[in-house]
Amino acid sequence: MTEPTPESAATPTELSAEDRKLVTLARATRARTGAAEGAAVRDTDGRTYAAATVALPSLQVSAVGVCVAMAVASGSRGLEAVVLLTDAGSVSDGDLAAVREFAGADVPVLVGDPRGAVGGSTAS
Template identity: 70%
Template sequence: MSETGAGLSAEDTKLLTLARATRARVAADEGAAVRDRDGRTYAAATVDLPSLRLSALQVCVAMAVASGSRGLEAAVVLTEEPALRAADVEVVRELAGHDVVLHRADPRGAVQDTLRT
């Protein structure tokens, strides 16, 4: 466990900040942010409707794909889950491939673990 943003690159700290702000703005269960290979960032919150449920990270990846992104460099998800969901890791891998940094942080923004997909 680390302090908010401690040990992250400046660009990954920006993702953490975007994820926190998005989660707080809509009072969602999760917030996430990704950076694509062109340096563009996308931030989203959980979608929890009766007919549609998406994790915040799934929404970010969908936004990147819809914008024409061909891959990701890094991703951050703020969640109370004790570990990254397999579905979230897989959606990042599908777009980004292997060796993409994926940080899981608690809702306060303290990084709990980091995975390279």
């Protein structure tokens, strides 16, 4: 797992309005489903996708993985930002690889706790 880098500008009150929207979407999705993680992404057209971890006996997909799959299936051409809310405190290498493969390097990935307090970021 890749540990996020703490940033002084990583608190929700200091995020852009667009990034605060992603935090709200990820938090609501996680709370509604009771899942381990909630995530939201914004694509290069400004569309947002929110998802929770899928943990079925026959199918396991991370919240970020579901968001990337939704964006790809919707015809998106890339991502501008990713938010992951998790107890784990970091984003998995697999999730970073999926974001990087789809959207390239340097997509900001903000990582926060389940309440939506963003504690750091990393790049894809």
